[in-house]
Amino acid sequence: MHPAAPAIELRAFTKTYGRATGVDRLTVTVETGEVFGFLGPNGAGKTTTLRTLTGLLRPTSGQVRVLGLDPVADHRRLAPRLGYLPGELRLYPELTGSQTLGLLGDLQGVPTPRRAELCERLALSAADLARPVREYSRGMKQKIGLVQALQHDPELVVLDEPSEGLDPLVQETFFALLKETAAAGRTVLLSSHVLPEVQRACGRVAIVRSGRLVTVQTVAALREARARRVRLVLEDGHGPRPLGAAEAWSPAWNRGEVRLLIPPEDLVSALRELLAALPVTDLTVEEAGLEEAFLDLYRAGEAGPGTTNRTMPGTKTEAQL
């Protein structure tokens, strides 16, 4: 692979299942050494994309390159360099944890220098590993999944909902492992529907919805572009009423009080209009959480093309990529 080549390159990647479209013209590039987040609700096309990257699915159209290779045509050259944790990890129930890791290591066909270290750090004891997987809790299975994905020290790690089922202590270890992996120059693609997980681990994030790319931006830009949470208390206490242009900012009414999420660039003009039109007795403005910013971004996407001007500053839209 050329040193400057991206670790993952999707160009107009489309995957259809009969008439249904799983992923629609997705264009994303992940650079080598990046921890990249792939964020979206269930059914957004994240798992389909990840399965295509690992060669399980064939793209219907578009180009998919992983470490400079075609995931299907070059599968045998690519797979030894790849670590993959499926979203719904299924293991052979009658095999012990140790047998499972041995089997998957043998199939990987490369040495597994990190197995013992990872088992120790993820608190998988020898007694745990000697038990059949059918006796494992969800968290224990997830630990086995993480070990098998990382034990051969792969160049690219693809993780689908990796922290599902992990207790907080193990989650800490997991995030430390991700940090070390990135520091060692490895690339990580992490898919999740949990924003804080992505926020904590990733440098950049792609947000997808209904198989389409909503935006790609750095987590820092997403944080900076957080919407403002505005709370207005109205004198008359009459409750919901038309807000004109401010209806676009997701008003939530509670008797004589209304809360809105307003992008920072629209804040001043929106407040001027609201204060002029409403009998406001009290007003608070604060930064919305990242979660709310994400939801706001989603609502903007759902509202249709006419609202795309609400995309946050620093954001690359699909058309810009």
Added chain:
Amino acid sequence: MRSRFPLFWLALHRRRRMLAYLAAGMVLFETLMVVVSRAVPPAQLLGGEVNAAPGAFQAFSGSTGDVSLASYPGLLGAGLVHPLWIALQLTAIGSLAAAAVAADLESGTIELLITRPISRARLLAERGAAIVAASVLLNAAATVTLAVGIAASPTLHRAVSLSGVVAAGLLGCCLTLCLTGPALAVSAAGRRRAQVLGATIAFGAVGFALNFIAMAWSKARPLRYLSPFHYYTPGDALAHAHLPWASAAVLLAVGMAGVVAAFPLLNHRDLAP
């Protein structure tokens, strides 16, 4: 798990108890057939090499030629075409063929296998080899039991030679390979283990019924060529002590056709659960 052919060993390891029970069942059943055959004095047999019984009965003696059910080769051959014998074989083939691809897809374990540097062809080859190994094991269990029983009985040994038993055992392997090919192809294309089990059982049961109907009803006689059991004639092999090469070749060709079809079917499909 052995590191050399992990998928092969995994398939056998996961079904080792089932295979042990099936092999034990095969030994018990063939022992019973030998004991029953020994219990019939030669004078009570309707006629060793005479076609005295109705034609359809030959379907139960594993013969398309001159071997009657009322003969020692016919009685022992009946033990190798008995519905229980067929059921034991179909259980092993169906279960292992389902495990080749479809069961991994259904359970979701395929994701961990196929994302490793193993080709789909290797997956199919190792899993197919596991079915062959299981089939050889079951046929060997039946053949050895029969051989020991015949060797221990001078009456049976006079009517059936050990080379005939070996020929019948080899023909049994050919039949199971014939059933394995299509089952493997269904597994390569399917998503559910029930599809593979159903297809395997249907192929075996319909094949047996077709052969029986063709032998019982003259108008349906040409249909017998469509049944694998027309070519599987252990009664004839036991009586004449030779492997019917043409029949064996047909059985192997059908099996190979299924195997050959399975590879492109698997190669051109998505493998996500």
